[in-house]
Amino acid sequence: MEFRKAERKQAKLKLGIAGVPGSGKTYSALLMAYGICGDWSKIAVIDTENKSADLYSHMGEFMTADISAPFTPAKYIECINSAVEAGFKVLIIDSLSHAWSGEGGLLDMQDKAARASKSGNSYTAWRNITPEHNKLVNAILQSDIDIICTLRSKQAYIMTTDGNGKQNVKKVGLEPIFREGFEYECTVFFDIAQDGHLATVTKDRTELFDGKTFIPNEETGKQLAAWRNSGQEYKCQVCGKAITPDLYQKSIKKYGVPLCSAECKAKYDEQSGK
Numbered sequence: 001m002e003f004r005k006a007e008r009k010q011a012k013l014k015l016g017i018a019g020v021p022g023s024g025k026t027y028s029a030l031l032m033a034y035g036i037c038g039d040w041s042k043i044a045v046i047d048t049e050n051k052s053a054d055l056y057s058h059m060g061e062f063m064t065a066d067i068s069a070p071f072t073p074a075k076y077i078e079c080i081n082s083a084v085e086a087g088f089k090v091l092i093i094d095s096l097s098h099a100w101s102g103e104g105g106l107l108d109m110q111d112k113a114a115r116a117s118k119s120g121n122s123y124t125a126w127r128n129i130t131p132e133h134n135k136l137v138n139a140i141l142q143s144d145i146d147i148i149c150t151l152r153s154k155q156a157y158i159m160t161t162d163g164n165g166k167q168n169v170k171k172v173g174l175e176p177i178f179r180e181g182f183e184y185e186c187t188v189f190f191d192i193a194q195d196g197h198l199a200t201v202t203k204d205r206t207e208l209f210d211g212k213t214f215i216p217n218e219e220t221g222k223q224l225a226a227w228r229n230s231g232q233e234y235k236c237q238v239c240g241k242a243i244t245p246d247l248y249q250k251s252i253k254k255y256g257v258p259l260c261s262a263e264c265k266a267k268y269d270e271q272s273g274k
């Protein structure tokens, strides 16, 4: 057992921004994306909201790809991979909520699986759907690109019991529409309030925004990029190309130095005498 110095594992920013329709999620996401990379042509938007990103085309020449129903995780994953391959710096997924509650999304898939099963058991149907959910979350978290996910928020309720044992439904603010827990996977997760478009952070690995209330904008993106750049850099030692934290760890383990996949292959060939 060997201890190593703790370091930032996430070389890429994975951000979430939740709010009700009209709260300014897309606008804030675009401003943050520009703050992060400083180049509109390097920003891609996956648009599930009926070409709503086009409403912001005056801001800069970013690129969009439309996803329409069915909103399967596979479609999202394909778009994420395409954005990485095309060399974009920041990808905005607007919105991730459609992969959960949209037509053909994970809840729909689960519902269909439950109906198709003999038992009609919705709980066991999750066994088949959870891996699909995990694939999508992993694609977001592990892809070699900064990603901003927007999520729709809805009113959350809890059941309470009063002194007489009577049950009541109580409003408890807003919650993002996606499987619970996604916010904890993000570098920073912003919640935009219903009034005033002001955001607070519900999860913040950077500690940049603790206790602050603000409208996420270009400056927010710049701060996040600066935070990221001050941390561990994941680069190939030979060509200097950025590599994923995963490949960073693997190549060091195997060859003693961080290497990109091409250099790993060259090393492998060299060692196996090809």
Ligand SMILES: [Zn+2]
Pocket: 236, 237, 238, 239, 240, 241, 259, 260, 261, 262, 263
């Ligand atoms: Zn290399």
